[in-house]
Amino acid sequence: xxxxxxxPKYLFRKEGxxxxxxxxxxxNHDAMYWYRQDPGQGLRLxxxxxxxxxxxxxxxxxxxxxxxxxxESFPLTVTSAQKNxxxxxxxxxxxxxxxxxxxxxxxxxxxxx
Amino acid sequence: xxxVKQSPQSLIVQKGGIPIINCAYENTAFDYxxxxxxxxxxxxxxxxxIRPDVSEKKEGRFTISxxxxxxxxxxxxxxxxxxxxxxxxxAASRRVTGxxxxxxxxxxxxxxxx
Numbered sequence: 001x002x003x004x005x006x007x008p009k010y011l012f013r014k015e016g017x018x019x020x021x022x023x024x025x026x027x028n029h030d031a032m033y034w035y036r037q038d039p040g041q042g043l044r045l046x047x048x049x050x051x052x053x054x055x056x057x058x059x060x061x062x063x064x065x066x067x068x069x070x071x072e073s074f075p076l077t078v079t080s081a082q083k084n085x086x087x088x089x090x091x092x093x094x095x096x097x098x099x100x101x102x103x104x105x106x107x108x109x110x111x112x113x
Numbered sequence: 114x115x116x117v118k119q120s121p122q123s124l125i126v127q128k129g130g131i132p133i134i135n136c137a138y139e140n141t142a143f144d145y146x147x148x149x150x151x152x153x154x155x156x157x158x159x160x161x162x163i164r165p166d167v168s169e170k171k172e173g174r175f176t177i178s179x180x181x182x183x184x185x186x187x188x189x190x191x192x193x194x195x196x197x198x199x200x201x202x203x204a205a206s207r208r209v210t211g212x213x214x215x216x217x218x219x220x221x222x223x224x225x226x227x
Contacts, residue, residue, distance in 0.1 A: 004156075033214075040122070042202060042217035043157070058214065090156050100145040100206050102215060104156035 003027065004105035006091050011110045013085075021076045021108045023091030030095065032074035033102060036060060037088040046089075049074055078110065085112045116140060117205050119218025126193055127226050134188045134221045136203035141184070143205035147215070148177065148188050151200045160201070161188075193225045 004025045013019045025032065031050050035043040045058030049068040063082025068074055074093075078085045088109050092102040119136045126132045136146075144165055149157035163170045163177040163186065170177045174191040190197055203218040 006156075040219055042119075042219045043215075044217070045214055048214065092156075101147070101159055101162070103159065104149075106156045107154070109154075 004091060004093055004103060006089075006105040006108050009106065009108060011108055013110070013112050015112055016080045017112075018077055018079050019085075019110065019112075021078065021089050021091075021110070023074045023076065023105060025072055025074075025091075025093045025105075027093060027103070028071070029093035029103075030071070031093060032068070033092040033094075034058075034064070034066065034074070034076045035090045035092065037090055037107075043090060046076065078112075085110060115219065116216040117203060117218045119203050119221060121221060122219070123222040123224070125224045125226065128194060130193050130225070132190050132193055132197075132223055132225075134201055134203070134223075135185065136187065136205075136218050137183075137185045138205050138216075139184065140205070140207065142207045143216075145206040146177070146179065146186050147204050147206070148175070149202045149204065149217075151202065151220075157202060190223075193223075195225045195227050198223055198225050 007022045033048040034046040037043050044060050046064050047066040049055035055066050065077045090107045091105040094102045117138050124132050147162035148160045150160045151157040161172045161175045163179050165181050176189040179186045200220045200222045202220050204215045206215050
């Protein structure tokens, strides 16, 4: 059963703590993406990765970090430098740079208090 | 700056009606325009997509109309059903150093009344 998994579904953290969100895909996709979704603002790109050991900043990368050590995994760390971390985080993947279709995981809702 | 503008923010129709959601863009480098459907607490699911070389695309009850000169595209849902109640996002994509980054509209919450 192929797809994208994100864990956990809900995550609670205290302000000032770093937190890492998991994203795994078994679709053999080359490219992976992280988006942030806030009410009334659509989805905004945080980071993307075309291949292993390579990633690029998206529109709102400040306060976030990523790694891509394996093709199937693209974890996102929300650092204490992110001023408004509470949001719904979505991971996506696509076959590669030449293919447009992106497929999304179920998301992780992060609440920081 | 919102690269893709979407309207309306919310829409209520009766079952069987034809809701229409509109999107507009400015960047002529965009060359792929998908629509996503999202249910509460779930990730968006790709619904239908169009390239700028065609003016219309149909898949089942969903139709995209594309007006390249006006830089506008819209989603029509024929014979809408209560199960279509969801938030719909339009998006546009362009090549960025080999990647394909999506720019999303702000979403339209559709409610179909039985």
